[in-house]
Amino acid sequence: MLGLMDVFLKNDPISLQKDILHHVEYTVARSRFSFDDFEAYQALAHSVRDRLIERWHDTLIHFKKEDPKRVYFLSLEFLMGRSLSNIVINLGIRDQFADALSQLGFDFEVLAEQEGDACLGNGGLARLSACQMDSLATLDYPAVGYGLRYQYGLFRQVIVDGFQHEQPDYWLNFGNPWEIERVHITYPVKFYGTVTDEFLNGEKCKVWVPGEMVEAVAYDNPIPGYGTRNTINLRLWAAKPSDQNDMESFNTGDYVDAVVNRQRAESISSILYPDDRSYQGKELRLKQQYFFVSASVQDIFRRFKDTHKKFDEFPEKVALQLNDTHPSLAIAEVMRVLLDEEHLSWHRAWDIICKIFSFTTHTVSPEGLEKIPVDLLGNLLPRHLQIIYDINFNFVEELKKMIGLDYDRLTRMSIVEEGAVKNIRMANLSVICSHTVNGVSRLHSELLRTKLFKDFYDLWPHKFQYKTNGVTQRRWIVVSNPSLCALISKWLGTEAWIRDIDLLIGLRDYATNAELHQEWKMVKKVNKIRLAEYIEAMSGLKVSLDAMFDVQTKRIHEYKRQLLNILGIIHRYDCIKNMDKNDRKKVVPRVCIIGGKAAPGYEIAKKIIKLCHVVAERINNDKDIGDLLKLVFIPDYNVSVAEMVIPGADLSQHLSTAGHEASGTGSMKFLMNGCLLLATADGSTIEMVEEIGQDNMFLFGAKAHEVVALRKKGPTLKVPLQFSRVVRMIRDGHFGFEDYFKSLCDKIEGTSDYFLLGADFMSYLEAQAAADKAFVDEERWTKMSILSAAGSGRFSSDRTIQEYAENTWDIQPCRCPF
Numbered sequence: 110m111l112g113l114m115d116v117f118l119k120n121d122p123i124s125l126q127k128d129i130l131h132h133v134e135y136t137v138a139r140s141r142f143s144f145d146d147f148e149a150y151q152a153l154a155h156s157v158r159d160r161l162i163e164r165w166h167d168t169l170i171h172f173k174k175e176d177p178k179r180v181y182f183l184s185l186e187f188l189m190g191r192s193l194s195n196i197v198i199n200l201g202i203r204d205q206f207a208d209a210l211s212q213l214g215f216d217f218e219v220l221a222e223q224e225g226d227a228c229l230g231n232g233g234l235a236r237l238s239a240c241q242m243d244s245l246a247t248l249d250y251p252a253v254g255y256g257l258r259y260q261y262g263l264f265r266q267v268i269v270d271g272f273q274h275e276q277p278d279y280w281l282n283f284g285n286p287w288e289i290e291r292v293h294i295t296y297p298v299k300f301y302g303t304v305t306d307e308f309l310n311g312e313k314c315k316v317w318v319p320g321e322m323v324e325a326v327a328y329d330n331p332i333p334g335y336g337t338r339n340t341i342n343l344r345l346w347a348a349k350p351s352d353q354n355d356m357e358s359f360n361t362g363d364y365v366d367a368v369v370n371r372q373r374a375e376s377i378s379s380i381l382y383p384d385d386r387s388y389q390g391k392e393l394r395l396k397q398q399y400f401f402v403s404a405s406v407q408d409i410f411r412r413f414k415d416t417h418k419k420f421d422e423f424p425e426k427v428a429l430q431l432n433d434t435h436p437s438l439a440i441a442e443v444m445r446v447l448l449d450e451e452h453l454s455w456h457r458a459w460d461i462i463c464k465i466f467s468f469t470t471h472t473v474s475p476e477g478l479e480k481i482p483v484d485l486l487g488n489l490l491p492r493h494l495q496i497i498y499d500i501n502f503n504f505v506e507e508l509k510k511m512i513g514l515d516y517d518r519l520t521r522m523s524i525v526e527e528g529a530v531k532n533i534r535m536a537n538l539s540v541i542c543s544h545t546v547n548g549v550s551r552l553h554s555e556l557l558r559t560k561l562f563k564d565f566y567d568l569w570p571h572k573f574q575y576k577t578n579g580v581t582q583r584r585w586i587v588v589s590n591p592s593l594c595a596l597i598s599k600w601l602g603t604e605a606w607i608r609d610i611d612l613l614i615g616l617r618d619y620a621t622n623a624e625l626h627q628e629w630k631m632v633k634k635v636n637k638i639r640l641a642e643y644i645e646a647m648s649g650l651k652v653s654l655d656a657m658f659d660v661q662t663k664r665i666h667e668y669k670r671q672l673l674n675i676l677g678i679i680h681r682y683d684c685i686k687n688m689d690k691n692d693r694k695k696v697v698p699r700v701c702i703i704g705g706k707a708a709p710g711y712e713i714a715k716k717i718i719k720l721c722h723v724v725a726e727r728i729n730n731d732k733d734i735g736d737l738l739k740l741v742f743i744p745d746y747n748v749s750v751a752e753m754v755i756p757g758a759d760l761s762q763h764l765s766t767a768g769h770e771a772s773g774t775g776s777m778k779f780l781m782n783g784c785l786l787l788a789t790a791d792g793s794t795i796e797m798v799e800e801i802g803q804d805n806m807f808l809f810g811a812k813a814h815e816v817v818a819l820r821k822k823g824p825t826l827k828v829p830l831q832f833s834r835v836v837r838m839i840r841d842g843h844f845g846f847e848d849y850f851k852s853l854c855d856k857i858e859g860t861s862d863y864f865l866l867g868a869d870f871m872s873y874l875e876a877q878a879a880a881d882k883a884f885v886d887e888e889r890w891t892k893m894s895i896l897s898a899a900g901s902g903r904f905s906s907d908r909t910i911q912e913y914a915e916n917t918w919d920i921q922p923c924r925c926p927f
């Protein structure tokens with residue numbers, strides 16, 4: 110008879126080959142004698158998936174047995190990118206698969222490139238969620254991620270004549286081997302309708318009679334940890350029509366109409382909103398928020414009730430993490446379930462709420478805080494609006510006792526914003542109902558305490574924490590930069606840093622070692638070649654490997670100041686043009702690379718992209734300039750493009766006006782890859798200076814505390830001539846399209862220069878000059894590069910997650926035995 114362990118799959122080359130061929134034949138349904146790269150990828154992915162599922166099952170069983178307190182990470186966005194390489198590396202079977210494939214005549218790397226990106230998110234917040242899932246699994250924490258399974262991910266950016274166009278990303282077209290559809294794990298989600306008062310056992314209670322019902326179906330995405338058997342679940346919900354909903358319409362109405370109507374349900378999970386700025390009061394967006402919250406809360410209650418009877422134990426088993434305010438309806442939903450379905454008293458239910466929620470905000474500006482029009486919420490979720498009003502009433506009453514009748518302050522702190530349009534302030538709701546509130550860098554948390562949430566901080570200082578973001582070294586070094594990974598392991602004499610990032614600091618001992626310098630430079634060269642080949646394939650532009658590869662890749666935003674970068678490039682171009690031959694010899698050659706998506710409705714951001722293209726056109730075709738300066742826009746920047754760009758960068762730019770970038774996580778990935786930073790003192794870069802020292806970074810610009818005063822100076826502020834000159838070049842049509850760029854120029858000149866491009870310009874040029882100077886001194890540059898990577902340990906999401914686990918969620922590791 111077979112033992113239970115005998116079913117486990119083996120990882121020797123013959124077993125792996127058999128397994129891959131088996132999937133070619135039976136899963137992909139191609140002949141094992143003839144299949145192409147994509148089919149080989151599919152078969153490979155399924156073989157990997159089988160091994161993933163073994164560990165995932167074991168972990169789920171282990172968690173069930175141990176019944177630890179779990180953290181439920183609620184986020185509307187996860188930017189996972191590709192999965193294959195990440196999974197085989199975390200499972201520790203990459204080399205075995207690569208060997209097996211090569212014996213079958215395939216190259217692992219080539220097959221890995223067949224996979225499309227899962228872009229179920231916009232930018233920083235979404236990629237952070239993905240990094241944090243990797244760390245939660247690696248550190249053995251009992252965690253579940255919940256989100257939405259959008260059918261259309263973030264739009265694909267296509268550039269036509271220098272303008273951004275958006276194309277749909279129907280990412281599921283070719284199937285998704287990493288998800289497991291759970292047709293039996295479904296929950297009904299209700300919308301609209303009315304609330305009535307009824308009596309139950311002599312007690313008055315509220316009954317919500319919904320007007321519409323949609324079914325949520327679970328799609329599970331196993332997330333493996335590295336160096337552990339633990340594999341946790343990312344459960345994404347898809348909307349399906351509910352049978353309960355419309356039986357009536359089938360009986361009474363037109364059958365065909367009724368079937369067609371059912372399709373509307375699916376629209377809830379059809380599309381990711383492509384704007385990472387502000388809330389627009391769209392009903393579909395609100396439906397998405399509630400849909401995923403309601404399904405997740407039902408799932409959490411089901412799991413809890415499987416093993417527990419008393420709700421007072423709920424806070425001992427459940428921590429709910431709100432990734433920004435997007436899932437904050439969960440507060441009202443848990444309250445509703447406890448009151449209306451579990452029939453707890455308000456007092457007991459509220460007591461539970463106050464113990465289970467924690468809230469992370471990723472925004473700096475007050476305008477970025479989410480508001481929901483009361484009419485919209487009341488119509489879609491009538492019972493939730495009542496509950497929010499009740500929470501607010503109790504809160505304001507308590508507040509009056511504490512601060513007296515300070516009406517200005519009461520008005521500011523209320524969950525309800527009065528005005529022409531009445532709104533629910535989701536951030537106030539989240540702060541009031543969470544036991545812990547945190548920002549994503551030290552500066553950000555400071556801004557929360559002194560500005561955004563000052564009133565709340567004064568009331569509850571103990572609630573406020575700071576958690577500096579981090580990124581996972583598994584994805585951002587091991588997967589994306591294998592040569593650097595091997596080099597680090599060789600010099601540290603161990604691979605342990607992949608789980609224990611603090612070891613990276615050991616590289617400092619070799620910062621001046623000539624042998625390491627040689628190898629370090631080789632690695633950078635290999636990565637620059639890869640990037641240069643990509644640039645040539647994409648744009649036809651040949652770039653010199655001797656040039657400094659200078660990169661700014663991130664979402665396009667005014668506050669991130671891609672415009673400052675372009676103005677700096679125009680200035681550089683202008684200077685070179687006006688030099689004589691001898692001076693030109695001293696110029697440090699640069700390849701400037703810019704990439705990023707603009708939200709489809711964000712006109713100014715779209716103009717910045719066009720400006721980048723016209724300037725590039727001019728410079729790249731100027732015979733006088735040659736290899737001294739090139740400008741490239743990399744289209745459709747996403748996770749897998751980032752994996753190629755970041756390791757190939759010499760310098761990366763992080764130019765946000767101080768006080769505007771909550772944290773910034775791109776900079777952390779560049780730092781880990783030994784790329785030097787040219788940056789303002791903002792968000793996480795402030796903490797980077799502490800780790801690697803000022804001498805190893807090119808810092809510039811006004812500090813956060815100076816920004817307000819600079820803005821006040823307004824018209825009296827003298828902008829440098831160099832700045833006026835480059836803006837004039839654009840206005841005068843040096844690059845064409847002067848009418849189109851007029852509004853862009855108007856935005857940065859005179860009193861309207863809100864993001865202080867003029868004020869920071871000279872300081873920016875000085876930092877650029879310092880970078881040039883350092884680059885020509887190869888030994889110094891390499892040392893700075895080694896020290897950057899060596900000092901990046903604090904920016905691992907492992908550190909961040911451990912802090913959340915210990916100080917916010919109060920959860921313990923729960924490691925699955927091997």
Ligand code: 26M
Nearest residue numbers: 233234382384385388471549770771772773774
């Ligand atoms: C809101 C309403 C409707 C549709 C979309 C949104 C929305 C989506 C994403 C709003 C904001 C979103 O993301 C904000 C974000 O990405 N913030 C960034 O978070 C990073 C991780 O903490 C930080 O490093 C960045 O500084 C911060 O800008």
